Amino acid sequence: MRIVMIGSGYVGLVSGACFADFGHDVVCVDKDAKKIAKLEAGGIPIFEPGLDQLVAKNVAAGRLRFTTDLSGPVGDADVVFIGVGTPTRRGDGHADLSYVHAAAREIGAALKRFTVVVTKSTVPVGTGDEVERIIREANPSAEFAVASNPEFLREGAAIEDFKRPDRIVVGIEDERARGPMTEVYRPLFLNHSPILFTRRRTSELIKYAANAFLAMKITFINEVADLCEKVGADVQDVSRGIGLDNRIGSKFLHAGPGYGGSCFPKDTLALVKTAQDHDAPLRLIETTVAVNDTRKRAMARKVIAAAGGDVRGKTIGILGLTFKPNTDDMREAPSLSIIQALQDAGATIRAYDPEGMDAARALLPDITYVASPYEAAEGAAALALVTEWDAFRALDLGRIKAVMAAPVLVDLRNIYKPAELERLGFRYAGIGRAADAEAADVARAAE
Structure with a gap:
């Protein structure tokens, strides 16, 4: 499948590299030009055991690419993951969703065919509803479904956690998202990892x-x-x-x-x-x-x-x-x-x-x-x-x-x-x- 990962930080980079290792075609997108340049040059912006080898392997195989421009990759994608940061908002303790909302607006403008848009970032209840509203506002004619697929990665053991998870949780409101999300995680079915649709x-x-x-x-x-x-x-x-x-x-x-x-x-x-x-x-x-x-x-x-x-x-x-x-x-x-x-x-x-x-x-x-x-x-x-x-x-x-x-x-x-x-x-x-x-x-x- 053609997958786009918005955000090439801890969650996005680990997830993108692992999806590529499953055989999917993955493009990781990030606004930080220095980070993308470092990745394209073979560097890794974070320390995670084994991640450098995993990224290098899949870049060499042509399954993993990096860019600062999401418009082209999103237009061709089957599934787009939002994996940007959700830090604590200064002043009131709520999660800062500004990066999620900005990604949703750009995704909406770039959609060209039916695509599943997935929030992988950790987000408060109801964020998927807002992401759906933003995309619809940006592109009223777009064909898409918004799903939730939280990550459960431990820093220091993230690759193992991704490839051998104790559960995969997918939240959907539109049944059209079930098939693509099942296909994304099909390689894990060999490990008998339970997938829970909610x-x-x-x-x-x-x-x-x-x-x-x-x-x-x-x-x-x-x-x-x-x-x-x-x-x-x-x-x-x-x-x-x-x-x-x-x-x-x-x-x-x-x-x-x-x-x-x-x-x-x-x-x-x-x-x-x-x-x-x-x-x-x-x-x-x-x-x-x-x-x-x-x-x-x-x-x-x-x-x-x-x-x-x-x-x-x-x-x-x-x-x-x-x-x-x-x-x-x-x-x-x-x-x-x-x-x-x-x-x-x-x-x-x-x-x-x-x-x-x-x-x-x-x-x-x-x-x-x-x-x-x-x-x-x-x-x-x-x-x-x-x-x-x-x-x-x-x-x-x-x-x-x-x-x-x-x-x-x-x-x-x-x-x-x-x-x-x-x-x-x-x-x-x-x-x-x-x-x-x-x-x-x-x-x-x-x-």
Whole structure:
């Protein structure tokens, strides 16, 4: 099939490359001329494992092309996907749909024959109705159907998620869209991936509800971790104990510094705003948003306590800047709030991340970026492990200790075992472990 992907960011580029790998003819469109030029030259504007090889393979095969002009490709397309950004709108927390609406207007003007127009961007309930209205206004004689097909891609594992999804959700109001959408995803039927056809508004809500539930699950275990520290329990054992229940499951039950990234923060907030607008407030999600926002700076207080209660004039090492491993995405990363709070307390920051430092420099210009974890630890009164990159799982702890001003490790991802660190002479603080409560008591007593 002839597919056009409007937007060549994270969702659009991964989806377009994977569709091309299925054998479809794909054109990825983006307004950013520099991004398109980079793609045409063989570069990749984002870090996603395996994406560079996938793009190169399908460009070489002639199945994947890039352009800044959508008019020609859209006129020839069977299916046009809208995969542009929907960031939080400044001022009120709603999703900013200006890019979606602009794409719809341009698509409408370019349509020449029956085409299925699909919103793949994460959009609030009712967006498909507005997209349909905009296209109809731009081209009253156009033959088209608007569908919803939300993405469920995890950064760092997006290609695997696209090719082996646990579900494919398609929302339609016009039955003419069912055939083309089935054909688009036919290659996945070999993997027995279930395709769920729903009404369009239902599909839009599925995406938001899924992300909100996972965000709530993360926030739940983070609050349980705080209780564990107070009562002398171990959150990792609690997570295992409840995760073995199939009704609960073990995923998203890893305590940490709070969720971030391109999806959960903006999607939970947008869902809250949509619910309030429709007089059906989602109190659990409202609380999830509030708890997560405050948690990140609370992690800085944990670092300060571990460093003796005062970090003014001291150096703090930071391991990991991106919101999760295997991505260079800094959007809403916990490190941003943690570092800001540490700087507010007077600390100097030395930081290392395997992939995220270029993106971080624009957001955190006044910290020192170094070339290795060991350089981050040099002269540090405490070393905080913020993102669980594999590169941080087997550090030479003796070497780390030798270069630090004080042997203090604050493990915000519970990668290391407290007993091991203590045996090596470190003062260790993790998340939701009994020893953390004792460390906090010692720090308070020293104040």
